[in-house]
Amino acid sequence: MKLLVLGGTAWLGGTVAAEAVARGADVVCLARGTSGSVPGGARLVVADRDDPAALDAVRHEHWDAVVDVARQPGHVRNAVAALEPVAGRYVFVSTANVYADQRTLGQDEDSPLLAPLESDLMASMEEYGPAKAACEQAVVTTFGADRCLIARAGLIGGPGDRSGRTGYWPWRFAHPSNDEGRVLVPDALDRPTAVVDVRDLAAWLVDVAERGTAGVFDAVGQPLPLGEALETARSVGGGSTTLTPAGEQWLADHGVEEWSGPASLPLWLRDPDWWGMNARTGARARAAGLTNRPLADTFTDLLAWEEQRANPHGAGLTDDEERELLAALA
Ligand SMILES: NC(=O)c1ccc[n+]([C@@H]2O[C@H](COP(=O)([O-])OP(=O)(O)OC[C@H]3O[C@@H](n4cnc5c(N)ncnc54)[C@H](OP(=O)(O)O)[C@@H]3O)[C@@H](O)[C@H]2O)c1
Structure with missing residues (x-):
């Protein structure tokens, strides 16, 4: 397979490129190179997509798939205007944030x-x-529903997660x-949470690029209660x-943030308007081959x-903060 990765110098794109190289694909990544390098075996085409001519170096050759x-x-x-004439299919990594109802x-x-x-x-x-909804729309409109796949990722975790949310x-x-x-944990242990391992997601993205699977998929982890994830x-x-x-109001009163970032308890979602984000079924992607490894393997x-x-x-609390x-809780 001849694969063009738009990205490939950061976490997920780099994992996709590495996976495709490991399977013997001819992989070119297009990026500025400011986020990092591309994995061994892949070639970087340096370009800034803010420049309308950014795709010039790759728009005159055939690609089996673009991610x-x-x-x-x-x-x-x-990108879709430049590549539609030369690319077989387009795999777009979107997000569950495109949904109007996250509750x-x-x-x-x-x-x-x-x-x-x-x-x-x-x-x-x-x-x-x-x-991201606008990006999806551009992909589907230009490539047509039969020649593209939209992967709406949920929270991605695993080695390389610099956000600290899953680590x-x-x-x-x-x-x-x-x-x-x-x-210290939030007294919200029944709250849904879901983590898709970056390696499972990348492997599936390469699978669907190879197979030419089309459609829209929630590429998410298996939802489970936060307490189970913490155990x-x-x-x-x-x-x-x-x-x-600790009680949720008590934590908020003491300056502890939900979800991510400094002084937070990661993965905790206090606001019910967001609980649905971690509880999407993901059944369609699993039926199309997405495999979620056990969370224990991801955490290990x-x-x-x-x-x-x-x-x-x-993300999370420093030792002093915790x-x-x-002490205040006691
Ligand atoms: N993290 C999560 O939990 C989560 C959840 C849902 C969905 N997602 C989605 O998952 C994907 C994560 O992808 P990722 O980790 O590979 O990448 P990323 O951290 O989103 O980085 C973006 C990539 O695009 C390149 N890029 C950015 N601006 C550019 C420009 N002007 N010209 C050319 N290239 C440019 C960057 O490379 P250079 O800087 O080197 O140019 C980098 O390779 C994203 O689509 C994100 O929306 C993430």
Whole structure:
């Protein structure tokens, strides 16, 4: 297979490129090269997609498939116009953020979407969902539904997750902040959560690019209660730790953020308007071959990866923060 990856210098795109190279594909990645390098065996074409002529170096040869991870509608509108005459099919990595209703649990791909962004440029991450909806629209309109696949990814986790959202928990259980081994968790253990391992997602994206599978798919992890995910992280982290739940209002009152970032408890979603994001069925993608490895395997490999980082968690609580909160809770 001759595969063009638009991206490939960052996490998911790089994993897709590496997977395709491992299967013997001829892989070219197009990016600026500012996010990193491309995996061994792939070739980087340096181009800035803000430039309307960015695709010139790749628009005159045939591609069996294109995989695109862009988020700017202008980048995708330009790419599909340039590549439709020379590419067999287009696989676009979208997001579950395109859905209008993030509250209802158990939804599938037929639920309503946000209105697509008209502008070529998303002004801020507030427009991420509409921007990705606009990207999807450009792909389907130009390539036609039979020649494209839209993969609406849920939260991606696994080794390489620099956000720390999925790495914090196995790391925290392996490195408790206090001698008693108490780990602060939100008292929201029945809340849905779902993580799709970056390697499972990348392997499936290469599968569908090879097979020419078309359609719209939620490429998500298997939903499970947050408490189950935390127990899995605890079993991977080892040691004799215990979960210490704190009330959601209490956490908010003490400045603890939900979901991600500094001073947060990652994966915790307090706002019911977002609970559905982690509870999409993903049945259609699984029927089309997406395989979700056990969360314990993802956490085990994540922990090994986190242990090698200088700053082991990009999200969550520092030791001092957790100790202070545990003392205040007592
Ligand atoms: N992380 C999650 O949990 C999550 C959840 C749902 C969906 N997603 C989706 O999953 C994908 C993640 O992809 P990723 O990790 O490979 O990439 P990423 O972190 O989104 O990086 C974007 C890629 O596009 C390239 N790029 C950005 N601006 C460019 C420009 N002006 N010209 C040329 N290339 C440009 C970057 O390379 P250079 O900087 O080197 O140019 C990089 O390779 C995205 O589509 C994201 O929306 C993520």
